[in-house]
Amino acid sequence: MRPFYENLPFFTIFAAILCGVITAVIRSGRTAYLLSLWMCGAITAASGVLVYFLYTGGVSFTYTMGRFAAPFGNAIKAGPLQALMALMFAVVMGLSLLGGSRDLFHDILPQKQNLYFVMTDLLLAGLLSLNYTNDMFTGYVFIEITTIAACAMVMAKDTGSNMIATIRYLFMSLLGSGLFLIGLTLLNGITGYLLMPPLAQILRLLANSGDYHTVLVVSMGLLVVGLGIKAAMFPFHLWLPDAHGGATTASSAILSGLVLKGYIMLLITLMLRVFGMELFDAAGINALLLALGLLGMVFGSLAAMREYHVKRMLADSSVAQIGYIFMGLGLGNASGVVAACFHILVHAACKPLLFCCAGRLSAVSGHHRSLRNLRGSAYRDVTAGVGFTVGALSMIGIPLLGGFVSKLFLSEAAVGSEMMVPVLLVIALSSVLNALYYVPAILAIWVHPPAEDAAEVLADVTAEALTFDRSFFISAVSFIALIFVLGILYHPVINILSAGVRLT
Amino acid sequence: MLERILENRFAIVAVILFGVGLLNMMLRFNLLKKVIGFSIMDSAIFLLLASLGYIEGHTAPIVQEGSVNAALYINPIPSGLVLTGIVVSVSVTAFSLALIQRIYKRYGTIELDELLERAKKEED
Numbered sequence: 001m002r003p004f005y006e007n008l009p010f011f012t013i014f015a016a017i018l019c020g021v022i023t024a025v026i027r028s029g030r031t032a033y034l035l036s037l038w039m040c041g042a043i044t045a046a047s048g049v050l051v052y053f054l055y056t057g058g059v060s061f062t063y064t065m066g067r068f069a070a071p072f073g074n075a076i077k078a079g080p081l082q083a084l085m086a087l088m089f090a091v092v093m094g095l096s097l098l099g100g101s102r103d104l105f106h107d108i109l110p111q112k113q114n115l116y117f118v119m120t121d122l123l124l125a126g127l128l129s130l131n132y133t134n135d136m137f138t139g140y141v142f143i144e145i146t147t148i149a150a151c152a153m154v155m156a157k158d159t160g161s162n163m164i165a166t167i168r169y170l171f172m173s174l175l176g177s178g179l180f181l182i183g184l185t186l187l188n189g190i191t192g193y194l195l196m197p198p199l200a201q202i203l204r205l206l207a208n209s210g211d212y213h214t215v216l217v218v219s220m221g222l223l224v225v226g227l228g229i230k231a232a233m234f235p236f237h238l239w240l241p242d243a244h245g246g247a248t249t250a251s252s253a254i255l256s257g258l259v260l261k262g263y264i265m266l267l268i269t270l271m272l273r274v275f276g277m278e279l280f281d282a283a284g285i286n287a288l289l290l291a292l293g294l295l296g297m298v299f300g301s302l303a304a305m306r307e308y309h310v311k312r313m314l315a316d317s318s319v320a321q322i323g324y325i326f327m328g329l330g331l332g333n334a335s336g337v338v339a340a341c342f343h344i345l346v347h348a349a350c351k352p353l354l355f356c357c358a359g360r361l362s363a364v365s366g367h368h369r370s371l372r373n374l375r376g377s378a379y380r381d382v383t384a385g386v387g388f389t390v391g392a393l394s395m396i397g398i399p400l401l402g403g404f405v406s407k408l409f410l411s412e413a414a415v416g417s418e419m420m421v422p423v424l425l426v427i428a429l430s431s432v433l434n435a436l437y438y439v440p441a442i443l444a445i446w447v448h449p450p451a452e453d454a455a456e457v458l459a460d461v462t463a464e465a466l467t468f469d470r471s472f473f474i475s476a477v478s479f480i481a482l483i484f485v486l487g488i489l490y491h492p493v494i495n496i497l498s499a500g501v502r503l504t
Numbered sequence: 505m506l507e508r509i510l511e512n513r514f515a516i517v518a519v520i521l522f523g524v525g526l527l528n529m530m531l532r533f534n535l536l537k538k539v540i541g542f543s544i545m546d547s548a549i550f551l552l553l554a555s556l557g558y559i560e561g562h563t564a565p566i567v568q569e570g571s572v573n574a575a576l577y578i579n580p581i582p583s584g585l586v587l588t589g590i591v592v593s594v595s596v597t598a599f600s601l602a603l604i605q606r607i608y609k610r611y612g613t614i615e616l617d618e619l620l621e622r623a624k625k626e627e628d
Binding site: 178 | 545553603
């Protein structure tokens with residue numbers, strides 16, 4: 001008899017899909033919203049239990065779906081890393097919905113609100129599956145589900161510029177999944193398998209014998225570039241600022257905080273479980289990831305510096321943060337991957353907090369978005385001001401906050417590798433650049449503007465917007481706590497991640 | 505040479521189709537043509553995938569009356585994948601067409617360059 005907790009990954013995915021289906025027939029947006037929150041809570045609890053059992057037991061397991069045994073059929077594989085990521089996905093999803101709820105019910109037409117939650121539920125199902133899957137083709141199918149759900153979430157706020165942003169996002173995503181699919185086809189053509197463990201076995205044989213070397217390298221490149229396009233890796237990030245910056249608050253938070261991470265988790269799985277680090281190294285994929293990561297860290301920040309629209313600035317900053325993650329993966333050693341995973345967690349906590357706070361700050365400033373009009377807005381909602389400040393400081397890398405720890409571990413992973421000097425230099429440069437746009441933003445929200453400007457902005461503010469937003473308060477406080485936990489009590493998290501990377 | 509081309513005819517056609525689709529998707533400004541390009545691209549992949557599972561002279565794997573002889577049949581897994589892929593591709597196409605329709609209703613054009621210009625004007 002296998003232990004009961006092995007059912008949990010499947011149950012969480014199934015619960016998310018089921019809630020999505022049920023939500024489709026619920027009329028009221030409020031009920032759908034509550035159902036989504038409860039679902040996130042339940043998945044959080046289940047994933048927490050799973051993390052506990054897998055970490056204390058030091059095991060990972062394969063859960064076969066249906067009656068077909070390997071090498072056919074379909075399977076889920078979960079270890080501490082996957083369970084922790086699932087926990088994070090559910091927590092961040094729930095908190096983002098909480099934090100953006102007022103904007104959400106303001107921005108979306110009442111008769112369509114329940115459909116928005118169909119998308120968030122299916123998105124969570126997609127992310128969990130990308131995280132847990134042990135089968136390449138299942139990965140592809142859920143990539144597409146995640147894409148459609150994410151696009152629908154961008155266009156939920158029904159404005160013209162959002163629709164154009166969505167269509168650009170959609171086409172870039174389709175290109176990414178097309179490349180992924182053809183890479184997958186080539187890989188299936190030379191190995192004959194889709195399930196990851198037998199695939200990895202054959203790939204090891206192929207790598208040793210040198211047969212089909214070109215096909216192997218090409219398919220690896222296609223898979224990585226395909227996922228890279230979807231995860232906004234540096235030259236493929238042009239769709240991101242419009243899509244993430246224009247959407248409603250909760251969508252921006254979820255897209256930046258989670259959706260990009262789902263694809264990266266699949267990439268990490270490919271790297272650790274299917275191809276193996278040596279093969280990635282030999283084919284030059286690591287060098288590619290490292291170079292593009294470093295470029296993204298610099299150019300993302302440069303783009304953010306030119307932005308005056310606060311949410312687009314945050315979206316551009318996501319490109320830089322994703323650069324950190326790719327850089328960590330590109331270092332090609334286990335500590336680099338652990339550091340990258342830690343940065344995934346940190347970014348998943350900081351960026352939704354920043355987006356929720358930015359959304360709240362602009363709500364108390366008459367829905368103006370430019371930093372100029374947000375001057376002094378922190379005094380109108382102090383929680384949002386504090387949250388924005390904490391998130392921004394964490395992004396810059398101030399000690400005691402999560403961002404500092406991930407930069408520390410990324411630097412540590414780079415020490416000793418041959419790319420040590422450029423990596424450390426770019427981390428330093430990128431931190432300075434981060435400070436160059438986050439510090440002015442923090443100053444802007446805390447400095448009182450001249451009286452006539454303030455009066456002009458305040459004229460647009462409704463009294464309702466200024467009332468205390470309880471769900472936002474809960475969400476912001478939880479996010480801030482999460483960032484401090486990651487910044488101070490990082491040892492257990494790093495231990496779980498290292499165990500997870502070893503057991504993937 | 506000719507023999508090799510004949511041997512790999514499916515792969516060659518698939519590569520050509522993929523290129524046609526990709527260029528259409530990337531270079532055209534018309535959103536509808538982009539969607540068509542995407543469909544061609546996906547079809548190319550399906551052709552490649554289906555040809556991988558095909559074995560000359562074997563038939564569809566429909567088992568009759570308990571006589572199972574694997575040597576008679578083609579590999580069914582790629583066909584199954586193509587089926588799933590088609591479903592995915594149809595839903596994505598439907599989604600993008602719906603989106604394009606809404607964009608047309610809103611702006612009266614589906615040329616991407618014009619759309620971007622107009623969106624910029626609106627923002628200013």
